[in-house]
Every structure is written in structure tokens, then in C-alpha cells.
Amino acid sequence: MKNCLVVDDSKVIRKVARHILESLDIHVTEACDGRDALTQCEASLPDVVLLDWNMPVMSGMEFLQELSKTKLDARPKVIFCTTENGLGHIKAAVEAGADEYVMKPFDRDTLESKLQIVGVI
Amino acid sequence: MSDGVARAAVAETSRTSFTSAMRVLAGLLESRTGQILAENRIWRIETALKPVLRANALPDLEALVARLLSGTERQLSDDVVNALLNNESSFFRDLQTFDMIARELLPHMQQTRSERVLRIWCAGCSTGQEAYSLAMQFRKDQDRWQGWRISILATDISTAAVARAKSGIFSQIDVQRGLAITDLLRFFEPVGDDWKANDDLRRMIDFRVDNLFDPQVPGGHYDLILCRNVLLYFSLDMRRKAFQRLAQYSRSGGYLLLGAGETVIGQTEEFASSRDFRGSYERRGGPGEIAEQPIRRAR
Numbered sequence: 001m002k003n004c005l006v007v008d009d010s011k012v013i014r015k016v017a018r019h020i021l022e023s024l025d026i027h028v029t030e031a032c033d034g035r036d037a038l039t040q041c042e043a044s045l046p047d048v049v050l051l052d053w054n055m056p057v058m059s060g061m062e063f064l065q066e067l068s069k070t071k072l073d074a075r076p077k078v079i080f081c082t083t084e085n086g087l088g089h090i091k092a093a094v095e096a097g098a099d100e101y102v103m104k105p106f107d108r109d110t111l112e113s114k115l116q117i118v119g120v121i
Numbered sequence: 122m123s124d125g126v127a128r129a130a131v132a133e134t135s136r137t138s139f140t141s142a143m144r145v146l147a148g149l150l151e152s153r154t155g156q157i158l159a160e161n162r163i164w165r166i167e168t169a170l171k172p173v174l175r176a177n178a179l180p181d182l183e184a185l186v187a188r189l190l191s192g193t194e195r196q197l198s199d200d201v202v203n204a205l206l207n208n209e210s211s212f213f214r215d216l217q218t219f220d221m222i223a224r225e226l227l228p229h230m231q232q233t234r235s236e237r238v239l240r241i242w243c244a245g246c247s248t249g250q251e252a253y254s255l256a257m258q259f260r261k262d263q264d265r266w267q268g269w270r271i272s273i274l275a276t277d278i279s280t281a282a283v284a285r286a287k288s289g290i291f292s293q294i295d296v297q298r299g300l301a302i303t304d305l306l307r308f309f310e311p312v313g314d315d316w317k318a319n320d321d322l323r324r325m326i327d328f329r330v331d332n333l334f335d336p337q338v339p340g341g342h343y344d345l346i347l348c349r350n351v352l353l354y355f356s357l358d359m360r361r362k363a364f365q366r367l368a369q370y371s372r373s374g375g376y377l378l379l380g381a382g383e384t385v386i387g388q389t390e391e392f393a394s395s396r397d398f399r400g401s402y403e404r405r406g407g408p409g410e411i412a413e414q415p416i417r418r419a420r
Contacts, residue, residue, distance in 0.1 A: 085293055087311050094302060101302040103293050109211075110297045116216050117301045 002120050003027045003044075007037040007063065008052040008081070013104065017050055017081075020108045024121060034058025038066055046076050048120045050111075051098070053082035053089070064096040077118040081106065142182040146170070149189070149198065150205045154278050155334055155363075156354040158205065169204045176200075203281040207354065210247040212299035213254045214349070215381055218400055222345075223258050226376060226398050228265070230344055233374075237269045242343045242370065244333055245351030246275035249286025249326070250295070253318055255347075256325040257308055276331035276338055287328045289318035333363050342372030350380035357388065364389035371404040378402070 004026050006017045018028045029046065031037035035058040037049065053060040060080060067075070079100040080093045090101050100114045115121045143166050147158040158166070167182065177197065179185050189198055213219045230239060243252045252275035259271050277283050296305050296316050309316040331338050333351070346367055352360045367377060368391035377392050378401050379385070385392045385402050392402035 085314075087306075090302065091306065094306065098302075102297055106297070110294070113211070113216075113297070113299045117299075 001025060001027050002048065003029065003046040004048045004050055004120075005029050005031060005037060005040055005046040005076070006050045007031045007034065007055070007060070008050075009033060009055045010052070013052070013081075016105075017111070020106075020111050021050075023108065024112060024115065026115075026121070034060060034063030034066070037063055038070065041067065041072065041076065042070065045072055045074060048077040048079060048115065048118060050079050050081050053080065053084055053093075061092070061096055064093075064098065068097055077120060079114050079118065140182070142186040145186045145189070146182065146201065146205065150202055153198075153202050154206065154332070155356075155359045156206070157356055157359075165207075166205065170201065173197075173200050173204050199280060203279050206279045206282070208247045208279060208282045209350075210250040212250045212296070212304075213301075214251065214299060216299070218349075218378065218381075219254060219258070221399060221401075222255075222378070223262070226345070226401065227258070227262070229397070230376075231265065231269075234344070238272075239269060239345070240272045240343045240372075241274070241345045242338070242347070243273065243275040244346055244348040244367065246277045246283075246286060246328070247279070248282050248291075248295075249275060249289070249328060250291075250299070251275070251347060251349065252286070252326045252328070253289070253308075253322060254299075256322045257304055259325070260308070260322070261304075271325065273326045274329070274338055274343075275326050276329045276333075276336070278330065278332050280330050283328050283330045286326075287323075289323045290315050291318075292316075333366060334359070336366060336370070338370075343370050343375055344372055345376050345378070346371055347378045349378060350383070353380065353383055360388050364391060368392065368404060373404055373406060375404045376401045377404065 004021050006014050006028055008014050008017070009032050014030050018030070021028045029040060031040050033055045038058070051060045051063060060082070064078065077099045078097065079102055080098040081102050081104060082089070083104050085103050093101055099118045102110060102114050112121070143163060146166055150156055150158055170182065170185065174181070174185060179188065185201070188194065189201065241255060243255070246252050252273055255273055259266055275286065290312060292315055296309065305316065308319055308322050310319060329338060348367060352363055355363060364385060368389065371377060376395065376398065391405055393405055395401045395403045
């Protein structure tokens, strides 16, 4: 079973994402900010990270930068999941190492298609 | 009263779950397109027609049918048919099928074609995502197809869907379904809250309004026909007729791709399951009956 770390400061978004991901037979863990997510990645590497952009303590972009500096056995796929849909934001996310980008609110079909594209399902 | 609406009214069945208005509307769809609105899709009628009711200040389906039966408004009848057609589509729908096309089928065609010409027909293209996905695939493999003439014809009976496809404009929700972010950045540009396919991509595809049962598309033998998630809306009899059409337009040895869950088995002898390419069907026998004609390039 694949593992997904859902990183979002919104409890509601985490709940919605969990519901969709579990329906796709994916095991879910949660983090409420980038720092928490980094700690969890160091302890146990997920297959994919669903990553919010704006979060307290450590943002999604800061998490990506820190992740690239952290020595890990492998690198999880990262799907940015945000309300920012400007071209500048998308390019910045891809340049920072995001594998995919999804706009909130998302539905099951959208998330499923992104997980297929990054090869998790 | 227009012919289509009159036939629809006459074709009312006794299925009890249909209201009288729904029977007429389902009959109109069938007479104009051949598509059957099965009982398990009847719920769509009211939802699908809400925008038409609003735009024409009509209170309910009964009022809409009354206006249709007056027979003076072809545009209204077109709008109803467009609204009832299922235009669901997404980029690279059924990713495994597209992987097979990109990695196996197209390279095979490239190796076996004697001319450097490849003709593809997306029959029932809806709002165009399938055709754009193919166009993107050719652009991503540009080196492989250097010197080839690739024609992508994409047709649908829905005037609204084809107009949208031609515009190349897709919503944020559309581009999120199946389109990789790298493809979005490479082939699309933002237009307000939407995204527009670039000129190069749009020039590669010839979008046309066309009826599968009475095709006006250029004759010629297509190397690959995609008719996915289209025939499931037709009766067995209509599906058989559609397969005859597709066979006439397919080159001998050409390939047909249907949607997941669709098959030729028991419906046509003109195509057989391909041994080499999973989920595809190969045209049997000699060349199609329609003489080859030059294909007009998309303007």
C-alpha cells in the first residue's frame, strides 16, 4: 500500500484529502505545517506528499527547499495543492521541485489523475 | 413542428418513470443523434437543461417541450440536443491507453507505414481534450516525427462542444484532469482564469461538427480511429451501423480504439482484437469502400 503525507494547516482539507486518498487505497499520514512534514519525512519516507503552499511555521516552498537539502534514501513525489493558480506560482513550484500542481478545491477525479501522472497509482 | 420533435413526440414510449416531457426530450435526442437516454441517465435531463430553461425564461420542462412542439425554433432544439449530449472528457483519459499509443502503437505505425503520412480521426471528440492530448504527444516526440505529415481530424455532433474544442480554451478544472503540469506550462497559456492551447497545437487539429452516421468528413483511410466512450450511448443496431462507418473510414490494417468497457465483439466482423496492442482493434480485410480523397488541412 502506498503512503501519502498530507501537509495542510486546514483540518478540513486534510480530512477531505484523507477521505479521497483512502478511497484510492492509499495510507494517509498528516502534518499541519512544513516543519512537521519534514520531521515525518525523516522518520518515514512517504511515496507522495500532498503539499499546501501557505502554512504557518514553514511554508510549502520552504519545505521543498529543506527537503532537497535533507539526506534521504529516496525522494517522495510532491504534489503542490494550493489556491494559488497564477503562472508565476506554478512555475516557481515546478522549479522548486514539485512534480505536480493541483488547485483547491479538488475532487477525487483530479487527485486520482495527478497521482497517476506522478506514478503513485 | 420540426421533424425531429415530431418524431420524438410520436416515439413516446410507455416507460412509466419518464414524465411526458422527458419522453419527448429523450426522443428528440435519439432522432437527432441516435443516442439513447437510458432510464438510468434520465436524471440528467432536468439538470442538463437548467441552463436552457434559464436562458429562455422557461419555468419547467413542460414549458420547454410546448415551445419545441411549436416547431419554429431550430436554435432552441439545437440547444436542447447540445445540453443533453454527454460531453465529459479529459486530457489523456485512461492514461494506460495513451501510454500504449505513445510507446507502442505510434512507433509501430511509424515503422510500418510506407508513406510518411499518418491520418488520425477522433470520432466523437467532445470538447477536444483527446485530440489535444494526441497533438501534444506528437509534439513531445517531435524528433521521431520529423518529416511526417500528421493529420488529426476531430469530429462531434455537438456544435457547442466543437466550438469549445476549436477555441482551445479550458477551465482550471479541465486542465487539472489528466494534464501533467509540465504539459500545461509547455502547451498552454493563461487567459484570465482559463488556459488556452497554443497556436501550434490548435493548428494541428481539424475540428468539425459531424454525425457519425452520416459523416461529411473527408474520405480517406485512417490509420488510427479513436471512438472512445461514444458508442455506449447507442442501441446495438446503431452501434453496428457505426462500426460499418468506422470500417469504411479505416485503412486496411488500421487501428480502432474504443473506451474502456466497449468492445467490437458481437457487433462487427470488420475489426478484430489486436494481438499486439492491448485494448485496440485492427481493421480486417481490404481497404475501405470510400475512395481516398485529399484531406483539407485545418485553417
